Amino acid sequence: MNLSVHSNIRCLKDINFFDLMTPKATQDLTHSTKEQINTEELVKNCYEKFKKNYSKDSELPFLDRNFHIKFLQRGIRNLPSSFECLDASQPWICYWILHSLYLLDADFSEELIDEVTKFLDTCQNETGGFGGGPGQISHLATTYAAVNALCTLNSDRALKIIKVKPLLSWIKSLIMENGEMRMHTDGEVDVRGAYCAISVAKLCNLEQFEPKLFEKVSDWILSCQTYEGGFGATPFNEAHGGYSFCALAALKLMAKENLCDIEKLTYWLVNKQMKFEGGFQGRTNKLVDCCYSFWQGGMFPIIHSVLMSDSDYLQENQNWLFDSESLQEYILICCQANFGGIIDKPGKNRDYYHTCYGLSGLSVSQYCMDNTVNICENDDSLVNRTHPLFNIGFEGANRAINYFKDHLIETLD
Amino acid sequence: MSDSESSDDYDSIAIDKNEWSDLNPINQDHETNEICRIAYTENFNDVFGYFRAVLKANEISERAFDLTYKAVKLNPANYTVWFYRRILLKELGKDLNHELKLVTQIIDQNPKNYQVWQHRRNVVELLQDPSKELEFTEKILQQDSKNYHAWQYRQWVNKNFALWDQELDFVSSLITVDYKNNSAWNHRFFCLINTDHSESVLNREVDYCFEKLNLNINNESVWNYLRGLVDLMVKEGWGYPEKVCHFCNLKLESNKEDELSPFLISFKIDYNWTRAIEKKNSDANAVKEFVQQSIQYLNLLAQKYDTIRANYWKYLLSKWKQEFDQYF
Numbered sequence: 001m002n003l004s005v006h007s008n009i010r011c012l013k014d015i016n017f018f019d020l021m022t023p024k025a026t027q028d029l030t031h032s033t034k035e036q037i038n039t040e041e042l043v044k045n046c047y048e049k050f051k052k053n054y055s056k057d058s059e060l061p062f063l064d065r066n067f068h069i070k071f072l073q074r075g076i077r078n079l080p081s082s083f084e085c086l087d088a089s090q091p092w093i094c095y096w097i098l099h100s101l102y103l104l105d106a107d108f109s110e111e112l113i114d115e116v117t118k119f120l121d122t123c124q125n126e127t128g129g130f131g132g133g134p135g136q137i138s139h140l141a142t143t144y145a146a147v148n149a150l151c152t153l154n155s156d157r158a159l160k161i162i163k164v165k166p167l168l169s170w171i172k173s174l175i176m177e178n179g180e181m182r183m184h185t186d187g188e189v190d191v192r193g194a195y196c197a198i199s200v201a202k203l204c205n206l207e208q209f210e211p212k213l214f215e216k217v218s219d220w221i222l223s224c225q226t227y228e229g230g231f232g233a234t235p236f237n238e239a240h241g242g243y244s245f246c247a248l249a250a251l252k253l254m255a256k257e258n259l260c261d262i263e264k265l266t267y268w269l270v271n272k273q274m275k276f277e278g279g280f281q282g283r284t285n286k287l288v289d290c291c292y293s294f295w296q297g298g299m300f301p302i303i304h305s306v307l308m309s310d311s312d313y314l315q316e317n318q319n320w321l322f323d324s325e326s327l328q329e330y331i332l333i334c335c336q337a338n339f340g341g342i343i344d345k346p347g348k349n350r351d352y353y354h355t356c357y358g359l360s361g362l363s364v365s366q367y368c369m370d371n372t373v374n375i376c377e378n379d380d381s382l383v384n385r386t387h388p389l390f391n392i393g394f395e396g397a398n399r400a401i402n403y404f405k406d407h408l409i410e411t412l413d
Numbered sequence: 414m415s416d417s418e419s420s421d422d423y424d425s426i427a428i429d430k431n432e433w434s435d436l437n438p439i440n441q442d443h444e445t446n447e448i449c450r451i452a453y454t455e456n457f458n459d460v461f462g463y464f465r466a467v468l469k470a471n472e473i474s475e476r477a478f479d480l481t482y483k484a485v486k487l488n489p490a491n492y493t494v495w496f497y498r499r500i501l502l503k504e505l506g507k508d509l510n511h512e513l514k515l516v517t518q519i520i521d522q523n524p525k526n527y528q529v530w531q532h533r534r535n536v537v538e539l540l541q542d543p544s545k546e547l548e549f550t551e552k553i554l555q556q557d558s559k560n561y562h563a564w565q566y567r568q569w570v571n572k573n574f575a576l577w578d579q580e581l582d583f584v585s586s587l588i589t590v591d592y593k594n595n596s597a598w599n600h601r602f603f604c605l606i607n608t609d610h611s612e613s614v615l616n617r618e619v620d621y622c623f624e625k626l627n628l629n630i631n632n633e634s635v636w637n638y639l640r641g642l643v644d645l646m647v648k649e650g651w652g653y654p655e656k657v658c659h660f661c662n663l664k665l666e667s668n669k670e671d672e673l674s675p676f677l678i679s680f681k682i683d684y685n686w687t688r689a690i691e692k693k694n695s696d697a698n699a700v701k702e703f704v705q706q707s708i709q710y711l712n713l714l715a716q717k718y719d720t721i722r723a724n725y726w727k728y729l730l731s732k733w734k735q736e737f738d739q740y741f
Contacts, residue, residue: 032556076448083451087461090493091450119448134464135439136493186496188531188564188698227602227641236606237565238599247716266725267679271633275721284595284633286559313731321728323721 293361438462
């Protein structure tokens with residue numbers, strides 16, 4: 001067998017790899033354990049299949065770019081009726097697809113840029129913000145998605161359509177007395193709202209008009225950190241990867257990330273990587289899911305930036321504090337669907353959401369500071385780099401930030 | 414209210430266009446728009462076409478109210494429809510108890526949907542009647558004991574209506590069924606903080622942890638909860654509970670391979686760190702012991718017991734070296 005550089009892959013090099021699985025001969029037959037064991041079986045099948053295939057083709061694993069791109073390009077224009085359940089999330093569909101295409105280095109034609117811009121403008125409301133589709137009231141999540149999608153187009157004519165002053169006043173109306181934020185008028189409160197609002201505010205330079213806009217929000221976010229170290233949706237809710245990412249990224253955007261208990265967060269977070277599967281779970285004692293590759297994995301660059309100020313070791317060390325290679329193994333070996341798209345876990349169907357966040361997590365794991373980590377033989381499997389706070393390309397983010405700084409005067413009514 | 418509202422058949426969600434002949438539907442523009450074109454089924458298209466028109470015209474009427482029902486059945490995630498339905502509920506003076514029955518059904522069919530839980534919260538807030546809420550969330554948790562929305566909603570009910578009496582028993586029964594149900598452990602901590610967390614109660618909780626750890630030493634939920642308890646006890650000024658330290662040492666010294674849970678080991682390392690910092694300038698021998706044991710354990714974790722977290726264990730090693738470098 002040809003032991004080339006990249007066969008550091010655990011199922012190839014480690015004869016005891018499958019010993020990492022949860023022991024089955026156990027008195028513990030709780031539901032949680034049964035679910036975990038079943039999932040590990042499905043994942044094991046993937047790794048074993050991979051071993052067989054590798055013996056015939058040492059080019060494996062690789063990122064199946066072409067199939068993923070085809071899957072994505074189909075979805076940006078026409079979607080089957082099964083997407084009726086996402087009728088109130090149309091900007092999300094745009095963002096998931098466009099960001100994935102960006103990561104895969106696919107080009108956007110001038111026509112596509114104009115068409116997406118025009119479409120998202122129909123989702124925008126005169127009173128500020130974007131809804132889930134034309135004629136829908138504005139929602140923080142769809143606003144976040146729309147702004148991210150527009151930034152991903154990397155074009156001034158896309159950014160131009162954002163109505164900044166109404167956006168600001170609408171966001172303000174969603175900030176409550178105690179710093180919590182509603183997702184829409186009369187809508188639910190949780191930490192996603194804070195992240196969506198702050199992310200959009202940074203990209204569109206809303207604080208030029210109101211520097212203390214989110215003053216009370218940071219304290220509320222801090223109160224969402226639980227005894228486990230992660231953050232929940234609202235104070236005292238269970239620590240959860242999605243909400244934790246929102247909390248930490250929002251705090252970082254406000255330069256208040258060091259106000260939370262970073263050590264406790266880090267301890268909780270590192271324990272969310274599954275020792276056999278390689279991917280991340282969202283909560284303690286739950287199952288691996290590829291989307292957490294980003295929600296959980298994406299917190300490490302932020303944590304690194306905090307901890308390294310006090311640590312020579314981290315300044316010199318060119319690795320995030322998790323096992324990047326094992327995460328890549330899970331994504332590339334277990335989660336690529338046969339004809340394009342990325343899945344939650346073996347046995348599940350592909351969708352644009354998991355494709356976006358699987359690829360985003362892959363990006364985080366491939367780029368650490370100045371270092372590249374790639375379990376694949378070929379650089380062709382490297383995706384583009386994602387901004388760990390906004391989760392869009394750096395070019396798109398920087399263009400937006402500069403555009404809205406430069407266009408101060410024009411946007412004032 | 415018609416019977417058809419409680420059945421799931423097609424008639425209850427189909428629109429009768431004759432009823433709407435006075436209004437022009439506002440359709441999605443699939444002619445000039447080329448992005449995100451969902452192939453809506455005919456009824457879906459009609460219902461939402463008329464809904465958009467109703468919303469724009471600000472129509473307050475029974476037919477608008479019935480239309481919102483059809484719309485949320487077709488897409489319960491359409492938050493605009495729920496938003497408008499709440500306006501209609503108020504303006505038309507609708508029966509909120511009936512609405513509660515309705516949202517009960519819809520949550521049952523869509524338990525992971527944000528909008529339906531928020532709607533229930535809005536209705537219950539208006540009714541100021543929590544009498545069905547604990548039973549309802551319990552039912553949902555029977556289907557999925559970790560449903561995040563259900564737990565979040567239950568916490569709101571507990572806090573908002575000060576309903577705490579059943580909680581400890583409820584959470585204990587769930588933990589008995591599945592001691593890895595982290596949502597239940599989290600809820601337990603929430604209850605503790607909001608009710609009695611005196612020293613004797615926390616001591617009892619520590620014993621509860623030991624009981625569960627004796628069933629399975631490698632249960633992260635319990636270790637995290639135990640850390641929470643210990644932090645609380647220290648914060649309240651009762652000092653680090655010695656029996657916790659004793660329990661850990663006992664398990665560590667038993668030397669059985671399957672007893673050496675990485676959570677146990679890292680718990681001890683964390684304890685050692687706190688103690689070592691405390692005694693840094695007063696008891697060099699004690700500090701030396703803490704340092705040596707911690708280094709040994711961190712190396713074991715990185716190389717043998719928890720290799721996927723090797724980067725993290727090595728980082729902790731560097732922290733020990735940085736802080737206590739005179740002991741190396």
